[in-house]
Amino acid sequence: MHDHEQGYFTEENSAEVVIGRNRNAKDARLKEVMAVIIRKLHEAVKEIEPSQQEWFEAIMFLTRTGQMCTDWRQEFILLSDVLGVSMLVDAINHRKPAGASESTVLGPFYVHDAPQLPLGSNICLDRKGEDMVISGIIRDTQGRPIPNAKLDVWQTNDDGFYDVQQKGLQPNFNLRGVFRTDEAGRYWFRAVKPRFYPIPDDGPVGQLLGKLGRHPYRPAHLHFIISADGFEPLTTHIFDPDDRYIDSDAVFGVKKSLLATFEKVDNQERARQLEFANPFWETHFDFTLTPQPTT
Numbered sequence: 269m270h271d272h273e274q275g276y277f278t279e280e281n282s283a284e285v286v287i288g289r290n291r292n293a294k295d296a297r298l299k300e301v302m303a304v305i306i307r308k309l310h311e312a313v314k315e316i317e318p319s320q321q322e323w324f325e326a327i328m329f330l331t332r333t334g335q336m337c338t339d340w341r342q343e344f345i346l347l348s349d350v351l352g353v354s355m356l357v358d359a360i361n362h363r364k365p366a367g368a369s370e371s372t373v374l375g376p377f378y379v380h381d382a383p384q385l386p387l388g389s390n391i392c393l394d395r396k397g398e399d400m401v402i403s404g405i406i407r408d409t410q411g412r413p414i415p416n417a418k419l420d421v422w423q424t425n426d427d428g429f430y431d432v433q434q435k436g437l438q439p440n441f442n443l444r445g446v447f448r449t450d451e452a453g454r455y456w457f458r459a460v461k462p463r464f465y466p467i468p469d470d471g472p473v474g475q476l477l478g479k480l481g482r483h484p485y486r487p488a489h490l491h492f493i494i495s496a497d498g499f500e501p502l503t504t505h506i507f508d509p510d511d512r513y514i515d516s517d518a519v520f521g522v523k524k525s526l527l528a529t530f531e532k533v534d535n536q537e538r539a540r541q542l543e544f545a546n547p548f549w550e551t552h553f554d555f556t557l558t559p560q561p562t563t
Contacts, residue, residue, distance in 0.1 A: 509530075
């Protein structure tokens with residue numbers, strides 16, 4: 269028997285004995301990660317002191333969560349989201365220098381290969397909802413505009429659904445588009461005012477939220493992935509600060525620096541130029557990208 273196997277399992281030394289059995293792990297990172305997970309898990313069990321029935325119910329919850337996963341739905345990611353773990357991992361992996369725009373979660377409804385469109389295009393293909401124009405400037409941390417930066421944008425429709433959630437009801441690539449900034453780093457496009465919407469709440473994660481007295485809603489927002497040569501890509505949102513769920517986002521994605529101003533504009537001539545009904549909505553939001561580290 270090896271030294272690391274000579275530990276009799278007790279309530280007091282449970283974590284140390286289990287961690288010791290992993291001494292010969294071939295992957296050093298896996299060994300390190302599992303040691304932390306085991307230690308924290310055993311600490312939680314000792315603090316909670318669950319009954320056998322409670323522990324079985326926890327196992328069955330995880331079982332149902334796995335059974336809910338399909339090729340188009342990942343219930344474990346949803347669980348990570350509502351526990352704040354997704355945002356914590358994002359924060360750890362995207363620490364920003366002062367002045368740089370903050371990131372937030374990608375979300376489950378991003379679609380590759382959205383159409384590339386000229387600046388000013390209207391990404392709302394079915395023209396349903398309250399018209400809105402979005403504009404801004406992409407800069408570096410020195411305040412210099414970044415020409416030819418790429419913006420991949422997407423949002424929900426006026427009913428709070430993404431196009432992929434309503435195949436056959438919404439046109440393909442509705443409220444999605446890819447744009448490039450002009451020589452002055454400016455971007456602008458037309459869309460509709462986004463609305464709040466619920467995350468999928470018909471599974472075990474939704475049931476957990478209900479038992480915790482929490483709602484499943486995300487506040488209204490627009491998604492952006494912004495990239496440019498020599499800069500770190502930025503995955504982020506901008507939020508409507510007046511949304512009813514702005515202070516209680518189900519997945520903790522809201523950051524103060526990402527609150528935009530959604531202004532209602534009553535201007536018949538400008539509405540005509542934009543091919544909008546009057547009044548319409550407008551928001552202006554600038555982004556600052558972080559330079560890639562030099563090697």
